[in-house]
Amino acid sequence: MPSSKKPGVRLAKYEKLISRFFEALILASLVKKCHGSHVTIRHDLSTIVGIKRRFLTNLAFLCDCTKGGPSTTAISVENRQDCFVMWLASNEGVSPKMTSFVESVLNDLRAVPSMGERQSLEASLLQRTAVFAHARVFKEWKMLVRLAGKALTVLAEVAHQDTALQEWLKQFQLRRDQTPISICRLAYEIRQDEQIHNIEVLHNSLNDTSGPDVVKHLKWVAHFVGRLAARVRAVKHLMDDAARLEHDLENPWMVKAVPLPQATSVPESDKHTNLRGILNRMMDASDPERERLFTCIDKMDQAYSLMEAILSRHADGSNPLKPVIHCEIQLIDHFHDHQLSFWEENPYVACSKPTCLLCRLYMKHHPIPFEETDSHNNIPTNWSPAFLPCGINDSRFICQRNTLNAVIRAIRGPILVQIGRASCSSTFHADSLDQITQPDYDPFDHLDSDSTSLTEVEDYAWPTGLGNLGLYERFELLKYSS
Numbered sequence: 001m002p003s004s005k006k007p008g009v010r011l012a013k014y015e016k017l018i019s020r021f022f023e024a025l026i027l028a029s030l031v032k033k034c035h036g037s038h039v040t041i042r043h044d045l046s047t048i049v050g051i052k053r054r055f056l057t058n059l060a061f062l063c064d065c066t067k068g069g070p071s072t073t074a075i076s077v078e079n080r081q082d083c084f085v086m087w088l089a090s091n092e093g094v095s096p097k098m099t100s101f102v103e104s105v106l107n108d109l110r111a112v113p114s115m116g117e118r119q120s121l122e123a124s125l126l127q128r129t130a131v132f133a134h135a136r137v138f139k140e141w142k143m144l145v146r147l148a149g150k151a152l153t154v155l156a157e158v159a160h161q162d163t164a165l166q167e168w169l170k171q172f173q174l175r176r177d178q179t180p181i182s183i184c185r186l187a188y189e190i191r192q193d194e195q196i197h198n199i200e201v202l203h204n205s206l207n208d209t210s211g212p213d214v215v216k217h218l219k220w221v222a223h224f225v226g227r228l229a230a231r232v233r234a235v236k237h238l239m240d241d242a243a244r245l246e247h248d249l250e251n252p253w254m255v256k257a258v259p260l261p262q263a264t265s266v267p268e269s270d271k272h273t274n275l276r277g278i279l280n281r282m283m284d285a286s287d288p289e290r291e292r293l294f295t296c297i298d299k300m301d302q303a304y305s306l307m308e309a310i311l312s313r314h315a316d317g318s319n320p321l322k323p324v325i326h327c328e329i330q331l332i333d334h335f336h337d338h339q340l341s342f343w344e345e346n347p348y349v350a351c352s353k354p355t356c357l358l359c360r361l362y363m364k365h366h367p368i369p370f371e372e373t374d375s376h377n378n379i380p381t382n383w384s385p386a387f388l389p390c391g392i393n394d395s396r397f398i399c400q401r402n403t404l405n406a407v408i409r410a411i412r413g414p415i416l417v418q419i420g421r422a423s424c425s426s427t428f429h430a431d432s433l434d435q436i437t438q439p440d441y442d443p444f445d446h447l448d449s450d451s452t453s454l455t456e457v458e459d460y461a462w463p464t465g466l467g468n469l470g471l472y473e474r475f476e477l478l479k480y481s482s
Contacts, residue, residue, distance in 0.1 A: 022266050034377065039374060055237075059075060063075075072327055073089070109249060110253070263323045266314055282412045324382050332363065354373075356380045
């Protein structure tokens with residue numbers, strides 16, 4: 001198969017930057033999509049900063065009203081002299097409905113109730129949030145009902161079946177009298193049931209023949225119970241945090257949407273779009289592993305048709321990428337481009353979901369010292385920086401170039417290690433957290449739990465004596481010596 005359809009040399013600096021970024025992204029998504037476990041950040045609720053972060057994260061979560069990513073929401077607060085401005089960003093743009101929803105929730109929370117009024121306000125907020133996300137709530141409930149039915153079918157065929165678990169699963173049924181709020185309340189009430197714990201026990205006790213299917217179904221049952229219950233808990237957290245943020249909430253507030261910027265289109269392939277060329281641009285010129293890695297990637301192409309997959313994802317391919325600017329990046333760029341001041345002078349982007357690896361690295365290497373947020377550490381295939389119409393003459397070019405190059409440098413080490421094994425990684429985990437945990441589990445526990453310890457993929461302080469080795473060899477030595 002020819003490696004290119006477009007002749008020419010990449011002379012323009014901006015086009016060269018974008019081409020190199022997307023070819024590295026496509027290769028990385030094929031070779032090693034998952035770069036470690038979920039990272040969860042603990043909010044220190046003994047501090048005002050921690051309370052504010054949890055407040056914004058819960059509010060962003062409630063804004064995410066559809067499944068699949070379009071409504072993934074990020075929030076940051078601008079600190080102006082005369083007011084606070086709550087900026088909203090969403091993957092496919094903030095709708096007027098979302099802005100109105102946040103305004104109404106914020107207005108209710110600013111009216112800090114007495115103890116006697118709290119219960120009615122909490123019920124009102126839960127009603128509003130459940131109705132706002134009704135499409136997502138019903139979709140998650142239907143998936144939960146279907147999975148519970150599948151689990152019941154499998155359990156009926158298992159010897160010594162757990163009748164209590166079966167009875168518990170039977171409560172998940174579709175009924176005409178169900179409403180978004182009744183579904184969320186039911187999930188919240190049963191989130192700590194003994195059967196949630198029994199699901200984990202069952203995971204470890206079923207034999208190989210009966211185990212895989214039923215465990216998979218039960219795992220997702222627990223997952224969706226947790227996701228639906230999270231809306232109730234998020235409202236409770238908002239009420240708690242609003243009471244402690246009374247001083248800030250007394251000030252004037254505005255809610256604004258970040259204008260949806262234009263994403264950068266994936267380029268067409270050209271004569272430089274070939275495996276050895278892409279790999280060569282990811283390596284140091286003096287890397288002694290060069291020839292061995294060339295051999296490895298040739299073997300991978302034979303086994304996985306890498307080149308065909310890479311070409312298909314370019315603009316002139318059979319299955320081109322459809323890049324979007326993730327909501328976190330929209331907010332980061334908006335605050336940086338307009339030199340806005342952050343709430344509490346704390347650069348923090350709250351998001352309705354854990355960030356992807358690229359957003360996490362973009363924050364880490366951006367000139368603004370953003371606080372780390374939860375991350376699932378997966379590499380997405382739909383990620384894009386903002387399009388710069390004037391290319392290198394755009395005032396944003398230098399910042400974008402430096403940040404994107406840092407992101408590429410951060411992911412290339414693990415990618416080269418994986419290529420050195422001449423195989424694609426099969427490691428995978430979902431973007432959302434695994435929902436089978438301890439009996440007191442709630443899917444929003446990641447807002448309060450300790451951070452997960454990870455082997456960092458971004459930067460390594462190479463020990464003395466390793467500097468002259470190839471990148472792949474250095475990573476291998478560190479892996480076996482740690």
